[in-house]
Amino acid sequence: xxxxxxxxxxxxxxxxxxxxxxxxxxxxxxxxxxxxxxxxxxxxxxxxxxxxxxxxxxxxxxxxxxxxxxxxxxxxxxxxxxxxxxxxxxxxxxxxxxxxxxxxxxxxxxxxxxxxxxxxxxxxxxxxxxxxxxxxxxxxxxxxxxxxxxxxxxxxxxxxxxxxxxxxxxxxxxxxxxxxxxxxxxxxxxxxxxxxxxxxxxxxxxxxxxxxxxxxxxxxxxxxxxxxxxxxxxxxxxxxxxxxxxxxxxxxxxxxxxxxxxxxxxxxxxxxxxxxxxxxxxxxxxxxxxxxxxxxxxxxxxxxxxxxxxxxxxxxxxxxxxxxxxxxxxxxxxxxxxxx
Numbered sequence: 001x002x003x004x005x006x007x008x009x010x011x012x013x014x015x016x017x018x019x020x021x022x023x024x025x026x027x028x029x030x031x032x033x034x035x036x037x038x039x040x041x042x043x044x045x046x047x048x049x050x051x052x053x054x055x056x057x058x059x060x061x062x063x064x065x066x067x068x069x070x071x072x073x074x075x076x077x078x079x080x081x082x083x084x085x086x087x088x089x090x091x092x093x094x095x096x097x098x099x100x101x102x103x104x105x106x107x108x109x110x111x112x113x114x115x116x117x118x119x120x121x122x123x124x125x126x127x128x129x130x131x132x133x134x135x136x137x138x139x140x141x142x143x144x145x146x147x148x149x150x151x152x153x154x155x156x157x158x159x160x161x162x163x164x165x166x167x168x169x170x171x172x173x174x175x176x177x178x179x180x181x182x183x184x185x186x187x188x189x190x191x192x193x194x195x196x197x198x199x200x201x202x203x204x205x206x207x208x209x210x211x212x213x214x215x216x217x218x219x220x221x222x223x224x225x226x227x228x229x230x231x232x233x234x235x236x237x238x239x240x241x242x243x244x245x246x247x248x249x250x251x252x253x254x255x256x257x258x259x260x261x262x263x264x265x266x267x268x269x270x271x272x273x274x275x276x277x278x279x280x281x282x283x284x285x286x287x288x289x290x291x292x293x294x295x296x297x298x299x300x301x302x303x304x305x306x307x308x309x310x311x312x313x314x315x316x317x318x319x320x321x322x323x324x325x326x327x328x329x330x331x332x333x334x335x336x337x338x339x340x
Contacts, residue, residue: 028232029059069146072086083224087220089217105326111284118208136185172191222239229330254281
């Protein structure tokens with residue numbers, strides 16, 4: 001009795017199909033949440049999708065937008081999402097309130113945070129003290145406004161002399177453009193570019209980046225669900241390797257990287273989002289600390305100072321420890337994270 005074998009071409013096709021099916025089955029699914037809608041600064045997360053960096057690590061990654069600094073943390077802590085992008089200072093407070101929450105930061109992306117107070121010269125705003133006697137429009141749930149008490153204290157602003165008006169994210173810049181408020185809080189690359197886009201003259205826009213005025217906090221980091229990380233450590237490490245490649249590509253060629261944003265946001269305007277991305281790279285991602293120490297890490301001494309500043313406006317139940325908030329064990333090797 002003989003066994004009939006298929007022709008060589010059919011045999012190769014069957015072998016290829018079986019191999020592909022095995023590889024697909026071996027992929028680890030990762031649901032990832034951004035911190036906001038898909039804008040220019042989202043590019044480093046999207047480029048690895050388009051260049052196959054995630055899939056090369058055996059990962060099937062889906063990326064969703066979010067609605068602010070708290071939502072990505074809640075999503076990752078709940079296990080609804082495996083990995084996310086969120087504000088580490090919000091994470092610090094979240095974990096202080098819920099210390100058993102299974103969420104930690106594993107890669108610092110915004111070495112300098114984009115928190116800013118954005119005003120207009122025509123409204124009498126040129127420096128922090130000018131905010132006294134003025135009206136500040138702020139989404140009270142926003143990550144930037146959360147740092148307002150720190151900014152006020154380190155710049156000797158009498159906060160009692162500043163009127164705070166709670167505004168929503170969509171009307172924040174329009175209200176400043178219309179002169180309904182004197183200044184707003186927001187992420188610098190979001191509010192500055194939005195104001196320009198609404199016709200506010202560039203020489204009338206004043207961006208008081210909090211990091212330039214005594215605020216030493218870190219910014220947004222990649223977050224993981226710790227249960228997922230324990231069960232899939234290789235997937236977390238692979239995600240960070242793929243992201244780092246996408247980050248390097250974005251920093252090197254932002255005009256190319258922005259295409260990954262434009263194709264996913266039908267309302268985005270290319271030159272607007274490219275300017276937003278370039279601001280994030282210049283002011284938040286590629287900083288002197290990153291140039292010296294490389295991407296992704298956290299300096300323990302600076303983190304301790306940041307905790308002291310957070311304590312100016314927030315009473316901790318228990319003083320956080322760096323390792324309780326940031327897990328460096330998943331980072332690529334230091335040599336691989338060097339800036340070049």
